Amino acid sequence: MQRPLENIRVLDFTRVLAGPYCTMLLADMGAEVIKIERPGEGDDTRQFGPFQNGESGYFVYLNRGKKSMALDLKNPHAIAAIKELVKESDVVIENFRPGVMKKLGLDYESLKELNPSLIYTSISGFGQYGPYSQRPAYDLVAQAMGGLTSITGHPEGPPTRSGASLGDMSAALYAVYGIMVALFHRERTGEGQYIDIAMTDSIIALLENNVMRYTVDNIVPVRIGSRHPISSPFDIYQAQDGYVVIAVANDSLFKKLVSVMKQPELAEDKRFHLDPLRTENETELKAIIEAWLSGYTVDEAVEIISEGGVPSSPILTIEDVCKDEHTKARNMLIEVDHPVAGSMRIPGNPVKLSQTPPIIREASPALGEHTAQVLTDVLNWDSKKLKALEEQEV
Amino acid sequence: MQRPLENIRVLDFTRVLAGPYCTMLLADMGAEVIKIERPGEGDDTRQFGPFQNGESGYFVYLNRGKKSMALDLKNPHAIAAIKELVKESDVVIENFRPGVMKKLGLDYESLKELNPSLIYTSISGFGQYGPYSQRPAYDLVAQAMGGLTSITGHPEGPPTRSGASLGDMSAALYAVYGIMVALFHRERTGEGQYIDIAMTDSIIALLENNVMRYTVDNIVPVRIGSRHPISSPFDIYQAQDGYVVIAVANDSLFKKLVSVMKQPELAEDKRFHLDPLRTENETELKAIIEAWLSGYTVDEAVEIISEGGVPSSPILTIEDVCKDEHTKARNMLIEVDHPVAGSMRIPGNPVKLSQTPPIIREASPALGEHTAQVLTDVLNWDSKKLKALEEQEV
Numbered sequence: 001m002q003r004p005l006e007n008i009r010v011l012d013f014t015r016v017l018a019g020p021y022c023t024m025l026l027a028d029m030g031a032e033v034i035k036i037e038r039p040g041e042g043d044d045t046r047q048f049g050p051f052q053n054g055e056s057g058y059f060v061y062l063n064r065g066k067k068s069m070a071l072d073l074k075n076p077h078a079i080a081a082i083k084e085l086v087k088e089s090d091v092v093i094e095n096f097r098p099g100v101m102k103k104l105g106l107d108y109e110s111l112k113e114l115n116p117s118l119i120y121t122s123i124s125g126f127g128q129y130g131p132y133s134q135r136p137a138y139d140l141v142a143q144a145m146g147g148l149t150s151i152t153g154h155p156e157g158p159p160t161r162s163g164a165s166l167g168d169m170s171a172a173l174y175a176v177y178g179i180m181v182a183l184f185h186r187e188r189t190g191e192g193q194y195i196d197i198a199m200t201d202s203i204i205a206l207l208e209n210n211v212m213r214y215t216v217d218n219i220v221p222v223r224i225g226s227r228h229p230i231s232s233p234f235d236i237y238q239a240q241d242g243y244v245v246i247a248v249a250n251d252s253l254f255k256k257l258v259s260v261m262k263q264p265e266l267a268e269d270k271r272f273h274l275d276p277l278r279t280e281n282e283t284e285l286k287a288i289i290e291a292w293l294s295g296y297t298v299d300e301a302v303e304i305i306s307e308g309g310v311p312s313s314p315i316l317t318i319e320d321v322c323k324d325e326h327t328k329a330r331n332m333l334i335e336v337d338h339p340v341a342g343s344m345r346i347p348g349n350p351v352k353l354s355q356t357p358p359i360i361r362e363a364s365p366a367l368g369e370h371t372a373q374v375l376t377d378v379l380n381w382d383s384k385k386l387k388a389l390e391e392q393e394v
Numbered sequence: 395m396q397r398p399l400e401n402i403r404v405l406d407f408t409r410v411l412a413g414p415y416c417t418m419l420l421a422d423m424g425a426e427v428i429k430i431e432r433p434g435e436g437d438d439t440r441q442f443g444p445f446q447n448g449e450s451g452y453f454v455y456l457n458r459g460k461k462s463m464a465l466d467l468k469n470p471h472a473i474a475a476i477k478e479l480v481k482e483s484d485v486v487i488e489n490f491r492p493g494v495m496k497k498l499g500l501d502y503e504s505l506k507e508l509n510p511s512l513i514y515t516s517i518s519g520f521g522q523y524g525p526y527s528q529r530p531a532y533d534l535v536a537q538a539m540g541g542l543t544s545i546t547g548h549p550e551g552p553p554t555r556s557g558a559s560l561g562d563m564s565a566a567l568y569a570v571y572g573i574m575v576a577l578f579h580r581e582r583t584g585e586g587q588y589i590d591i592a593m594t595d596s597i598i599a600l601l602e603n604n605v606m607r608y609t610v611d612n613i614v615p616v617r618i619g620s621r622h623p624i625s626s627p628f629d630i631y632q633a634q635d636g637y638v639v640i641a642v643a644n645d646s647l648f649k650k651l652v653s654v655m656k657q658p659e660l661a662e663d664k665r666f667h668l669d670p671l672r673t674e675n676e677t678e679l680k681a682i683i684e685a686w687l688s689g690y691t692v693d694e695a696v697e698i699i700s701e702g703g704v705p706s707s708p709i710l711t712i713e714d715v716c717k718d719e720h721t722k723a724r725n726m727l728i729e730v731d732h733p734v735a736g737s738m739r740i741p742g743n744p745v746k747l748s749q750t751p752p753i754i755r756e757a758s759p760a761l762g763e764h765t766a767q768v769l770t771d772v773l774n775w776d777s778k779k780l781k782a783l784e785e786q787e788v
Contacts, residue, residue, distance in 0.1 A: 002579075002582075002583060004575045004576070004578060004579035005575070005578070017602065021602070025571060029575050048603070049607075049611070049624075050603075050606055050607050050610035050611040050613070051610070052610050057603075057606035057607075057609070057610040057611075058603045058606055060606075061603075061605075061606055126720065127724055127746070129723065129724075130719075130720045130723035130724050131719050131720050131723060132720045135705075135707075136705045137705075138628075138641050138643075138705065140620065140622070140628065140629075140630075140639055140641055141639055141641060141705060141707045144630070144639045144707050144708070144709045144710065145707050145708075145710055145715075146710070146715065147710050147711065147712045147714070147715035148556070148557055148558060149620070149630070149709050150557075150709050150710060150711045150712065150714075151557030151558070151712065152546065152554065152555075152556050152557035152558075153547065153548075153554060153557075154547075154551060154552075154554065157548060157551060158548075158619075158620070158630055158632070158637060159620070159630060159637055159709045160546065160547060160548065160554060160619060160620055160630075161546075161619070161620035161630070162542070162546050162556045162560075163542055163544075163545030163546035163547075163604070163615070163617065164542060164545070164600045164601050164602055164604065165602055166556075166560070166600065168602075169600050169602060170564075170567070173564070173567040173568070173571065174567070174744050174745050175745075176571050177419060177567065177570050177571055177574060177745060178745035178746075178747055180571060180574030180575060180577075180578060181398045181399070181423050181574060181745070181747065181750070182398070182747060182749075182750070183574075183578055184398060184399070184574060184577055184578050184581065185396075185398035185749070185750050187578065187581050187582070188396075188581070189396060191749055192749075193747055193748045193749035193750065194747075194748040194749075195745065195746065195747050195748070196746040196748075197744065197745065197746070198724060198744065200720070200724075201724050201726050201742075201744035202744050204715060204721065204726045204741060204744070205726070205741055205742075205743070205744045206558045206560065206563050207558050207712065207715075207741065208411065208415070208558055208559055208562075208563060208741075209442070209451075209452045209455075210557070210558065210712050211455075211712060211715075211716065211727070211740070211741045212444055212451035212452055212454075212455055212738075212740065213443075213444050213451075213712075214712045214713055214716055215451070215716060215727070215738065215739040215740070216444035216445070216446050216451040216738065217443070217444040217451075219444070220711050220712055220713045221557070221711075221712050223557065225552075225554065225555070226534065226543070226552070226553070226554055226555035228534070230443075234532075234534065235534075236534075236538070236543070236552055236553060236554075236555070238552070243552060243553055245534055245535055245538045247532050247534055247535060249532075311529075311530045311531075311532065311535060313529075313535045313538050313539050314538070314539075315538045315543050315544050315553045316538065316539055316540070316541050316544060317541065317544045317614050317615075318541045318544065318545065318601065318604050318605060318607075318608045318614055318615050319608055319614045320541070320544075321539075321540065321541035321598060321601075321605075322605065322608055322609060325524075325525050326520065326524045326525050326526045326594070327598065329523065329524035329525060330521055330523075330524050330592060330594075330595050332595050332598045332599070333605070333609070344606075344609065344610065345609040346605070346606065346609070347598060347599055347601065347602075347605045348595075348599075349599070350568050350591065350592065350595035350596050350598070350599045351568050351569075351571060351572035351575070351589065351591065352521070352572075352589065352590040352591070352595075353572055353575065353576060353587055353588075353589050354587045354588040354589070354590075355576075355579070355585055355586075355587035355588075356575070356576070356579050356587065
């Protein structure tokens with residue numbers, strides 16, 4: 001079987017999360033991803049926990065199926081080698097602060113001279129242009145400056161970061177979509193190009209209808225906890241031993257719910273008989289539902305509500321998710337063997353392609369594991385040239 | 395200029411958010427997206443607010459640059475027309491409950507007989523297989539069952555939904571990555587395939603290191619508000635008139651911060667001089683920082699902290715984001731003209747491609763605007779055949 005990105009070579013200068021996650025998505029589809037790392041330390045995430053036999057699980061997960069070259073970007077011989085590799089590559093990707101690659105002579109303008117059909121992607125906090133482009137951005141800053149933090153959390157509480165690093169993850173996803181569009185275009189025209197991805201732009205792009213509510217109705221969306229803006233009861237409710245999702249979006253589902261609750265009179269109640277009234281009297285309704293739920297565990301409640309034909313679910317912890325039969329059936333937790341760490345379970349790829357499924361070939365590389373191999377295989381370097389480069393490395 | 399997805403025809407059966415956002419990302423890149431809608435009502439989101447001259451802003455934003463055909467999927471003549479269109483299309487995409495397309499005779503197995511190189515994508519709550527595949531899933535359910543809700547929010551508060559519909563938006567992003575990989579593969583081999591995307595899988599895929607902390611260290615990640623799990627002070631803090639992000643990830647940045655605060659002695663304080671100690675004594679440190687911030691507005695605080703070399707930002711509301719100069723410079727809010735609604739500002743596309751930038755050609759179509767045009771242009775139907783179909787529609 002031909003892998004879909006077979007023969008696509010990616011020179012990957014990225015570190016930490018957004019860039020490595022993007023190139024992981026390319027590696028899963030068969031691209032040859034060559035990760036360029038600092039000699040000695042490598043990607044910062046090699047030092048991030050959790051550790052197994054001294055190897056970072058964070059690194060193993062994000063860098064599966066990649067090659068690693070240890071090259072010092074301050075060494076002119078390494079830069080020369082990289083420029084030779086650029087000629088033999090399809091994609092370059094980096095997530096330094098804007099300007100760093102230019103100082104190294106590795107910016108798009110320089111590299112496209114060597115390879116006009118190159119696809120060059122930069123991921124940064126605020127993008128390559130615009131008033132904030134030089135500001136540092138962590139995920140927390142991107143979520144805050146992209147507006148998402150202001151609408152996440154409870155009305156009485158502070159703005160809240162999402163529990164996952166969405167600034168990084170969404171930037172990675174928009175980047176891989178851009179890279180695939182550019183590869184498709186290049187396949188048909190031979191033309192390369194530059195792609196500029198910002199974490200804050202990516203967060204803004206996730207806001208969906210929150211933006212329209214402001215631009216059309218001049219409403220500034222606020223934090224509303226977990227409830228639905230215009231339907232009730234559609235929220236997270238407290239049961240005996242935890243929380244339950246109940247999702248009622250219309251009057252007929254509400255009738256089913258109150259029948260399950262053995263309080264059918266609520267369907268006729270003037271406060272609750274129509275969806276807009278339920279939303280208006282949401283606090284009272286929530287109190288009634290939680291009083292009823294206080295007699296049930298989460299499992300009991302989800303079962304009887306679902307059996308009554310009303311959408312309901314528990315709120316799974318990360319442990320629950322990892323142990324869930326559905327997660328297993330969907331291959332969303334897979335096992336890789338790392339030569340040092342041993343066996344590790346890492347998140348799978350959610351894109352289930354029938355003919356060219358994502359394949360997690362192997363665990364992450366050791367730092368510099370493929371330096372000599374890539375130079376030999378791709379550039380036909382001999383041992384003399386390899387040795388010369390090595391002697392130049394500090 | 396050739397658009398990157400020029401000559402790619404997408405038959406789009408999707409409704410509401412995840413599917414329409416995915417095909418919007420294809421339309422932005424030049425694909426011809428033909429949206430198949432129920433006669434009379436169309437996509438549910440045509441009835442969702444906010445409205446401008448009776449037109450839904452939600453619909454206009456998500457369906458920009460698409461064509462609309464009004465076809466009744468219960469009418470055999472409409473199904474026959476769709477099957478003719480499938481032969482002339484590259485991509486089919488749907489987000490019905492698993493099984494619905496099969497009942498209509500429009501499942502992948504049936505359609506690939508008509509067009510073996512077809513790329514067929516299904517988006518659903520739990521995917522096409524696995525124990526939960528028949529369960530209904532709203533975004534709230536996908537966030538809860540994917541584990542994200544359990545780690546979003548404050549330790550003393552309940553689990554919290556993210557303020558944006560990440561179950562839908564992430565499924566759309568993984569789907570467009572899958573479709574582009576499949577299109578690229580087809581361009582090189584002629585082979586079509588089926589793609590199965592689940593909202594819950596997509597949420598699990600966003601959890602990043604939270605999964606590794608459990609699988610490697612057996613730690614079940616919990617809600618920690620907006621703070622950083624292993625660095626302090628890296629959180630959201632209360633100033634006079636709102637909240638401020640301060641992001642200190644190492645000891646030298648901490649020295650800079652306490653110098654800005656004119657409390658340099660804190661850098662020597664035994665509770666705070668090292669990052670792990672600051673995280674251990676995070677509550678005390680937060681109180682000290684917020685006592686200091688009580689003398690400043692958000693704008694003042696961000697300015698002096700940033701000037702001191704420490705990353706800091708405000709928390710922008712949706713209004714702030716929409717009015718921001720950076721948003722404007724990055725084209726993240728663009729204007730479209732709708733024939734009925736008039737001018738509307740909608741979110742832009744965050745993928746800045748230099749040679750083939752995303753182009754928002756026009757606003758969303760009227761319901762059925764292109765029914766006759768598509769049948770005439772693509773299938774060469776004459777007026778007699780068009781009339782016959784029309785008479786069959788209820």
